[in-house]
Amino acid sequence: MVRDTYLFSGIASFFIGALVCNAILGLLHWGFAGQPVSHDNHLWNFLGMTLVGLAATLVGGCPLRQLILSGEGDTDGGMTFLGLLVGAGFAHNFSLASSPRGPGDFGAIAVIVGIAFCLTVGFLMRETAKS
Numbered sequence: 001m002v003r004d005t006y007l008f009s010g011i012a013s014f015f016i017g018a019l020v021c022n023a024i025l026g027l028l029h030w031g032f033a034g035q036p037v038s039h040d041n042h043l044w045n046f047l048g049m050t051l052v053g054l055a056a057t058l059v060g061g062c063p064l065r066q067l068i069l070s071g072e073g074d075t076d077g078g079m080t081f082l083g084l085l086v087g088a089g090f091a092h093n094f095s096l097a098s099s100p101r102g103p104g105d106f107g108a109i110a111v112i113v114g115i116a117f118c119l120t121v122g123f124l125m126r127e128t129a130k131s
Helices: 006-024 042-059 063-071 075-093 107-124
Strands: none
Touching: 042 063, 042 107, 063 075
C-alpha cells in the first residue's frame, strides 16, 4: 500500500496545479502574515490546534472522519459533527473565534478551559486494567 503511488499522484497533481495557478494569478503569499483569515500569534495557533487534536482523539477520529461516518449513517459521527457545527457558531457569536487581528476577546480563556476539560475527561474516563 505504501509503495503504490497511484492515488497519491492525483492528490499531488491537484496540489501542484493549485500552487502554479495561484502563483500565476498573484494570489500566492507565503507565511501567516497578510493571509485572509489568519494571525501570526503562534502560541495560540499551537494551543488551539492542540485542543482540536486532543478533542478529536477523545471522540475517536478527526473531524473529517466524523463527517464521513455521519454520511455513512453512524449516529455518533453525526452527533459529533452537529456538535462541531454548533460549537463553531457559538465561537463566532460570542467573540471566541480568531480573526486576522489576533485571537478573539475570550478565545484564549476558552482554549485553556477546553484543554483542561479534555484532559480531565481523558484521565478520569480511561479504562483501568483489571487485576
